[in-house]
Amino acid sequence: xxxxxxxxxxLTERPKHGYELKREHDDRFPGVKPIAYGQVYATLQRLExxxxxxxxxxxxxxxPERVVYEITSVGTDEVRRWLAEIEPPAxxxxxxxxxxxxxxxxxxxxxxxxxxxxxxxxxxxxxxxTARKNTAGISAGELLATDYALHHLDADLRWLxxxxxxxxxxxxxxxx
Amino acid sequence: xxLLEARRIEKTFGRxxxxxxxxxxxxxxxxxxxxxxSGSGKSTLLHCLSGIMCPEAGEVxxxxxxxxxxxxxxxxxxxxxxFGIVFQFGRLVPELTAVENVALPLLFNGxxxxxxxxxxxxxxxxxxxxxxxxxxxxxxxxxxxxxVAMARxxxxxPKVVFADEPTGALDSLAGEKVLGLLLExxxxxxxxxxxxxxxxxxxxxxxxxxxxxxxAAAGVVA
Numbered sequence: 141x142x143x144x145x146x147x148x149x150x151l152t153e154r155p156k157h158g159y160e161l162k163r164e165h166d167d168r169f170p171g172v173k174p175i176a177y178g179q180v181y182a183t184l185q186r187l188e189x190x191x192x193x194x195x196x197x198x199x200x201x202x203x204p205e206r207v208v209y210e211i212t213s214v215g216t217d218e219v220r221r222w223l224a225e226i227e228p229p230a231x232x233x234x235x236x237x238x239x240x241x242x243x244x245x246x247x248x249x250x251x252x253x254x255x256x257x258x259x260x261x262x263x264x265x266x267x268x269x270t271a272r273k274n275t276a277g278i279s280a281g282e283l284l285a286t287d288y289a290l291h292h293l294d295a296d297l298r299w300l301x302x303x304x305x306x307x308x309x310x311x312x313x314x315x316x
Numbered sequence: 317x318x319l320l321e322a323r324r325i326e327k328t329f330g331r332x333x334x335x336x337x338x339x340x341x342x343x344x345x346x347x348x349x350x351x352x353x354s355g356s357g358k359s360t361l362l363h364c365l366s367g368i369m370c371p372e373a374g375e376v377x378x379x380x381x382x383x384x385x386x387x388x389x390x391x392x393x394x395x396x397x398x399f400g401i402v403f404q405f406g407r408l409v410p411e412l413t414a415v416e417n418v419a420l421p422l423l424f425n426g427x428x429x430x431x432x433x434x435x436x437x438x439x440x441x442x443x444x445x446x447x448x449x450x451x452x453x454x455x456x457x458x459x460x461x462x463x464v465a466m467a468r469x470x471x472x473x474p475k476v477v478f479a480d481e482p483t484g485a486l487d488s489l490a491g492e493k494v495l496g497l498l499l500e501x502x503x504x505x506x507x508x509x510x511x512x513x514x515x516x517x518x519x520x521x522x523x524x525x526x527x528x529x530x531x532a533a534a535g536v537v538a
Contacts, residue, residue, distance in 0.1 A: 266520035297516045
């Protein structure tokens, strides 16, 4: 995910200054790590150098004067081209859980305890996220980000159950 | 306070040992999810806890009273008075309208026809299903069927609501909506909820999970 494309996308609505872009980024993508102010300005300068945005003026809203940027036709073409692409499906997702299962079998001869503890930890996190979804006044953007996290934890839990069912085969391989 | 408890219960179906000495204790007001893979015995556990079936060994206690030794008629009375049960596909009476289905437990309990219908409509409204009050089950979507089934389960103000895969036939957003309505109504009623599910996202709505594997509680996870 390129921060340049994200800023270009936000600029398609109207010209904005850097602080506004940071605030909108953090509000609209609540599941994503907040963007650093310095990173917004560095990215805007790079986009300006490449002709994808241009300075359209300045704004003063009770605070310091801020430079306002607008997207250019090159920038608009760039963001449309990027949106027509897809994120490559990851060939291997994080294998930390899988590594622990194998090592639990090598070291202790059983992974049952680990699988139950990991399930409990995942489900506890899912409970917290589910409770957050039921909070009054939650935004649709935050709901979407929370759903994403929940579906991924759910996928891990289903994998943990499959792993439990495969433990017999795996044990034969590891401890023949 | 423990409201519902199974002590080392066992149940077999032919050669299949569905429950192998399961013990669980459920507190008053809790929402508990019973989870486990297909065939793990989780639905059998729910059926034993709710008095639908009796274990061959062990004991089931509800509200300080042993219920697995009660005869069929006494268990039926108990289910009617204290329990509400929701199944995966609603199991409504196809010949009756939604409001008639919801009113049924009240009529069985001897309430008048008019009063029962009024209370039933009120529950359909709380389940966001008043618009289908006069429709028959065959005319309802999966989500509507479950809302009606939940209204029927809650209409008598049960102490315990048992739900066996209540959202199993629904897509995730419809399931979430229906489950939210059920849990909110149960909370307002002060009902204890026992949910059987293989869906982790449903289990995440519960306060606590009981994992059943191969007919035994594999670990009671807080």
